[in-house]
Amino acid sequence: MSTKQFDVVVIGGGPGGYIAAIRAAQLGFNTACIDEWKNEKGGPAPGGTCTNVGCIPSKALLQSSEHFEHANHHFADHGISADNVRIDIKKMIGRKDTVVKQNNDGILYLFKKNKVTFFHGRGSFVAAKDGLYEVKAGEEVILAKHVVLATGSNARQLPGAAFDEELILSNDGALRIGEVPKKLGVIGSGVIGLEMGSVWRRLGAEVTVLEGLPTFLASVDESVAKEAAKLFKKQGLKIELGVKIGEVAKSKDGVTVAYTDAKGAAQTLAVDKLIISIGRVPNTIGLNPEAVGLKLDERGAIVVDDECKTNLPNVWAVGDVVRGPMLAHKAEEEGVAVAERIAGQHGHVNFNTIPWVIYTSPEIAWVGRTEQQLKADGVEYKAGQFPFLANGRARALGDTNGFVKFLADAKTDEILGVHIIGPMASELISEAVVAMEFKASAEDIARICHAHPSLSEATKEAALAVDKRTLNF
16 A cells, blocks of 8 residues: 655645645645546546636637638628638537636646645545545555545436437537537526527527526526527527527437426427536545545535535645535635645635626626515615626627626615626626625726726726716716
8 A cells, every 4th residue: 555645635636626736736735636537548637627628618619600600790890701601510619629728737737736636536545544544646645634525526327318529418529519409409598408499500500498497597687698598699699598409319310308498388499419407416436435434515515614615634626526606717716715824724605706707699697686586585776787888898899789787785885796798798797796795886997997998997987877977977
């Protein structure tokens, strides 16, 4: 048995795991990280779902497909002629794979730079012994004083429709489609469903999204969700709400979905490929939690307190495998916080200022509470909204859809939520996150000088709108 001993061993090399390992090493701990992701050659591919089959590759395909759509539909507005524009799917997928590998290699470099020992293989508990934990790291066993669990999540399967990644696809298969399907079905109108539906719709597929909930994007501010539904419909994305999925059947011709629509009528959807994006479930496969008595909840998530401590001494857990939003940046913040808590510091994660983004076109981003949440909680508030249609930079870009919306406390003017739908919403939301973290008022943003012409001026104008004094609308 190996006698290698570490102060901190992190199981999982996704955003929560690799960041926790790097921060622990920075704080002077002898740190190891175990991760089993493999590339096509069998080599290490750290970065987890996010880097390999999630955030990063999806953004690469969204960028490629957006270029294709611009060439076909928007270049002419700029006086650019582009006839017979074609897409090479194999090359597009190849570019996506290159982007993924660059991120994988970047993490391995960061481990080396920060002196984190990396083990390629599955990490699992063996036993608790003499105040330490025996942890299997691939084919060897190592000892750890502290263990940080960052094992992520897996795509939730629809009963009776197992993923084969050829016809019935999870996020993984949706990123590897070899040719544009004529008809594409998507079950679930969440982030993954809308982003992947957008990619293949831009490339020429006829996309139908089936959503079980009666409300589109129920967790998003209602006015933003309505604007998004209107724009997606205009783009050609067909979205059916309030459906009940029945039998999903495969054949040589594709996939057939039997469902009941919102009016109770029986319907059938025949597609070439079907993406199922109905959420994700915590991943503890192969972790062997029973070997040490690690407590899981009824969903299979690792039970933690507010500081990410499990029921076991010196065992912590972060990211998708614990409570809270399944977001890469939330996992990263928890990873840093745990490393700092191990060092006796006071790690900080504020769930109220975690931003959310949907990378469709237009992008959707928000932080804080929605208008419907404030109404439900009986909070008195003021709202201010400013359209990108009145923003000079948006006009120059030729992308004037959407708006910025501020929600502020009626008495104190403290910002309670900011909601954006429009160009570069993912970048614009950070100003709101900083403002809310420092308890800023809408007036604070309204009084700050923003560069002209810039999209961020819409943020300032929305803050001004809270006091009904917009200058450009």
